[in-house]
Amino acid sequence: MQPQPIIIDCDPGIDDAIALLLAFASPAKLDLLGITTVAGNVPLALTTRNACLMRELASSHSVPVYAGCAAPLVRAPVDAGHFHGASGLGNLPVSQPDQPASPGHAARWIVDTLRQRPSNTVTLVVMGPMTNIAQAIALDADAVQRAQCIVAMGGARCEGGNITASAEFNIFADPHAARRVFQCGCPIVMLGLDATHQVRANPAHVAALRAVGTRAANTVASLLEFTLQLPANDHRDGGVPLHDPCTIAWLLDPAAFTDLPCHIDVETESPLTIGHTAVEFRVSADKPTNARWVVSANGARVFELLVQSLRHLP
16 A cells, blocks of 8 residues: 655644654655644744754655744734743754755645645645645635645544633634634544543653654653643643644554544634634534544554654654
């Protein structure tokens, strides 16, 4: 079987960085065409630098990185530096990457790539605010509909929120972009907090990563250690959720997850609930299905996948 062509749109960010390494470690199953970056966890210059640093760590220099949108479509920018550290990579030492991002805007590159590739072959993996994807839709909605599907981390139903009481960060950071994506007509799989809170790393998992002994595995261990010790981590006893790696894990091992068809819309106006994802399962609501919502995840299986995959990186 040929590897699945994917584009990763991300805002590294600790969990994005881990997800990138998982993707880089899986070339037999995933053909990573390129990485696009967006402002989110930290500003665009830092998310772009961090993506380039993960590419360097994985020795995957042939994968291009394109910078995208520096601000949301409508709302004022927000970030999550309080959780990811000022650099976006916790307390890791960072420097400028040897290889910079490629020239050109991420949204334009996404559109051009989808136009150049056969229809229904490329998966868009979205790990941050959906601004770049929304801009790609504005540029060429038909091109985006050529994607096989969009697999995204974002939103919450049963779990409430992680940036406010009713919103998950990625959707909160650009709710107008998310609404545009949910209305675009492309098949969508959503891994929200309901799923990612079932995939948690604890100190025993960190020790397992240290035992792998590679630079990549040690980097992931250090990132998780930083997060586990944060005062802002509301889940220290249960471990730190591996949010964005769940998107890659879903592609590599979909049997580790369970999903249901639904209709998703996003609140864009209310000061109290902006960014809330209204996930509707009821047939009686008479709303068209526009996504599949992941309701369960096998955390042990996902973590074992991560550990074993990282053995393949330097």
